Amino acid sequence: MASEQAAGTSGRRGYHHGDLRNALTEAAVERARAGGPQAIVLRETARASGVSSTAAYRHFANHHELVVAVKDRGLAMLAATMRAELAAGEPCPDPGDEALRRLRAAGLGYVRFAFAEPGLFRTIFHGVTEGDPMIGRRQAAAAAGDGEGHLPGTPDESEESYTLMSQALDELVVLGRLPAERRKYSDVVMWSAVHGLSVLLLDTELAHLPDEIKADIVRRGIDVALNGL
Template sequence: MASEQPAGPSGRRGYHHGDLRNALIQAAVERARAGGPQAIVLREVARATGVSSTAAYRHFANHHELVEAVKEHGLSLMAAAMRAEIAAGEPCPDPGDEALRRLRASGIGYVRFAFAEPGLFRTAFCIGADAAEGEPMLIGRRQAAAAIGEEERLPGVPGDSEESYAMMSRSLDDLVACGRLPAERRKYSDVVMWSAVHGLSVLLLDTDLARLPDEIKADIVHRGLDVALRGL
């Protein structure tokens, strides 16, 4: 397998072609962790990985593609945090109570991920444009498509949503199945729950509310989820 050449005179060997893409993504993820989406600069990521910009462009056609890869990585970590929060609780014997428990736990996991990884959270939902193509990076494009049933009308959107969104959606479906949520009220409930947890995350990260003590932030999150769940 052919290997990439190092970017400079450091003497470091470059990555093999089969490994370089993941190495570039990991380097970009670390930059996003430290500084959010604006910290992802392709030439700097290439330098950190020990290869030339030319080598990096063999794996990512432009900055947009690299950011999209980091966004996917961030969303997968968010889903893992939500799964961990669900698994940490005690399952309820009643199916309706269990669906509500999982819905609440997934919401708490969502917000906790935002607090733990603010740079990746901001990157996962960033809005920007690729300088070369002018293609917008739409916030939550797949989630929105799943919620309004327009997967076929939105180019580039797969038939299933990200796992972080699907977990809440499945819990809502279970609430309908066991009779705890009227079927006529199921429509758009995904968006309502998503807006609750995402809105709490953004307000507590990026406004003056970020200065609040952690225990008050936690109380606000629990209160917000109480309101959203009772509103269902």
């Protein structure tokens, strides 16, 4: 298969059809890491990948499709950070304590990703629209929920960064540590806690606090959320 050649500048690398989409996504991810969602520009991404805009449009019909690809990649990185936080801790012998440890670790991993990758974090949650990976697929749910605590517009079971917390909550119910009647919407509450901490400590005057104070705030915030369950 003929390669899709770089445009305009000799010596740029050409990409075969099979890997250009990935190269474009990687280039767009790097732009988002450096400058947030506003830095994702299809033409500039094509240039960074060494191809023409025409070649890029064969893989992404528009800017929105490229942004969605970046969000997908960012969500995978977020989940990896949360998994790393889970793996770094010592498992608890008691299953209930272990479920709580995992819930806490998942929340800490979420916030730490936000601090480490603010550009990608802002991109993931910027301008959520139809087709966005952060929108749940249960669109048939009523606006007030579907009776099981699933709200429309929340991530679905395929979104690992969300289910890492959700599954720990389910285990707490099975183990009798969380009353079943209090399980409803608990994943949204926990998500709100860690997401709210992330946004406040990134994008408000609290961003200027020393790192050790931010860490204390995060720990305290997660404590409050867990105790509230």
